Amino acid sequence: MRFFTGGINHETNTFSPIPASIERFRETSYARGDELLAKTRGTRTVIGGFIDAADELGIELVPTIHSFAMPSDAVTRAAWDEQINDTLDDLEAALAGGPIDGLLLGLHGAMVIEGIDDGEGEYLRRVRELVGPDMPIVMELDLHANISPESVEMVDVMVGYDTYPHVDVYDRAVELTHLLARIVKGEIKPTSAFRQIPVLANLTAQYSGTPQMTDWLALCHEIESRPGVLTATITCGFPYADIPQTGMAAYVATDDDPELAEACVRELAQFAWDRRHDFQxxxxxxxxxxxxxxxxxGPILLADVADNPGAGTSCDGTEILRELIARNARSTALALMFDPETAAQASATGVGATIEARIGGKVDDLHGAPIETSAYVRALTDGYYVNDGPLGTGSSTDIGLTAVLEIGGRGGIEVVCNTFRHAANDANSLRSVGIEPTKRQIVVIKSSVHYRADFTPLVKEIVEVDAPGLSTPNWSRFDFQHLRRPIFPLDPDMTWEA
Ligand SMILES: [Zn+2]
Known part of the structure; x- marks a missing residue:
């Protein structure tokens, strides 16, 4: 058996002023063909899971592009055209090189392309056009997917991550590969049901450790254990996308039993609606x-949930840092502050120098103004580290030239300024620059939820902070125009039944 595999991934925050150009893909994650397999083999990633499951089942994988750009505004037309055209070229070559039995895709689910709201729908339409209606296509999706009914119709089966932080992407990839193999062998005939749920869920309320997510997932797993059910997926959606398909959803695939799929999906969707207040x-x-x-x-972790670059923010918000400086906080570390200028300035003067820095607040006017202060250059690195935490374990991260600035003298506030916009979700983002998070009173992390996977055991307590930013849980700061309405809680009095 031969499976074609790849995917173009983005989580689009349509309120962000930063477009996802091809450079943003290349600096975050981009690989094509054999390089993709070489880079991901042995990692706990989506493609790592596809590879291991394919090896186990004796399936040959034919790889194309798999890429991911740090969340931001829509994927530019140029970045999209280049990647989809290369993908289709690879698919054509694969089809010419022998039979392809199925398409095994790793997509995000919340990608917007310049002028095209439904990015994954477009990807699926283009590959489906080439392979025809009968070729099995399956996809793995993020928990933050904003799924359109059109996408669901174009695939044979889909499997979404169950967890946030996304620590099960590998397991879901293995599950999906097995499902595709069973479809190709004719052992199963998936029939599915899908329901969009009219709720905007806050990212922080989507954390798997909350009661509402624990309960929803327990129901999902119970449904998966019922005879005839192949797989079930719940998605919380990515709320910072002002497009019609934004919101929560539920999906169930059964073995040739549409009525069962429909009954199960109704249960899953109704559950989320009934608990809608908990998702704020x-x-x-x-x-x-x-x-x-x-x-x-301590250590107390202050989560700057409104400035999560993983949700498309500038990652250079300054308001929490401003307050820390004003109160002369000690034993404090803040990561990661996207500030290539300051990193370069510190690098030019070198370790041991004191610089007049202008930190953060440069990308837009939505995350606080720059902070002007004297700062001591404590350390410089090239920004490379390997993730030892539960997210993408074994994969590497490159945050570019990185400077640790110390404000307020020895034992004061250490700010990690770096070159590529990235969330400090793995503790090695701090340890690789000489900061041991367990030895600090305060650790500030710019992230919504992902940091919890690695940092929860390292700190005494986590406090989510209400700073300004494009991933704030405060809906009133956004001017939504294109959501499908009504949607809760923007339409607080609406009624709905699954
Ligand atoms: Zn996600």
Whole structure:
């Protein structure tokens, strides 16, 4: 058996001013053909899972492009055209080189392309056009997918991540590969049901450790254990996308039993609707959070949930840092501050120098103004580290030239300024620059939820902070125009039944 594999991935925050150009893909994650297999073999990633399952089943994988750009505004037309054309060229070559039995895709589900709202729908339409209606196509999706009904119709089966932080992407990839193999062998005939749920869910309320997610997932797994059910997926959606398919959804595939799929999907969708109030969030005001963190038993992790580059923000928000400096916080580390200028300035003067820095607040006017301060250059690195935490274990991260600046003298506030926009979700983002998070009173991380996978065991407590930013849980800061309405909680009095 031969499976063609790849995927173009992006999570689009349509409120971001930063377009996803081809450079953004290349600096985050991009590989094509055999290089993709070489790079991901042995990692706990989507493609790593496809490879291991294919090896186990004796299936040959024919790889094309698999790429991912740090979330931001829509994928540019040029970045899209280049990648989809290369993908289709590879698919044509693969088809010419012998029979392809199925397409095994790793897609995100919340990609918007310049002028095309439904990015994954477009990807599927283009590959489907080439392979025809009978070729099995399956896809793995992120928990943050904003799935369109059109996408669901174009695939034979889909499997979404169950967890956030996404620690099961590998397991879901293995599950999906086995399903595709069974379809090709004729052992199963998937029939599916799908339901969009009219709820905007806050990212922080989508954390797998919350009661609502624990309960929803338990129901999902119980449904998967019922005879005749092949797989079930719940998605929370990515709320910072002002497009019609944004929101939560449920999906169930059964073995040739549409009525069963329909009954199960209704249960899953109704559950999320009934718990809709639990999918909202209320973070703590900045001043209150900083004061608490300075006086409680540490380490205290302050989560800058509104400036999560993984959700398309600038990652150079300054308002929490401003408060820390004003209160002369000690034993404090902040990561990662996207600031290539400051990293370069520190690199030019070298370790041991004191510079007049202008930190952060440069990308847009939505995340606070730059902070002007004297800062001591404590360390410089090339920004490379391997992830030892539960997310993408074994894969490497390159955050570019990185400087650790110390503000307020020895034992003061260390700010990790780096060159590529990236969330400090793995503790090695700090350890690789000489900061041991367990030895600090306060650790500030710009991220919504992913940091929890690695940092939860390292700190005493986590406090989500209400700073300004494009991933704030505060919906009133956004001017939504294109969502399908009504949707909760923007239309608080609406009623709905699955
Ligand atoms: Zn996600």
């Amino acid at each position: 969030a209320t973070p703590m005001a900045i001043a209150e959070a900083v004061e608490y963190a300075m006086n409680a038993e």
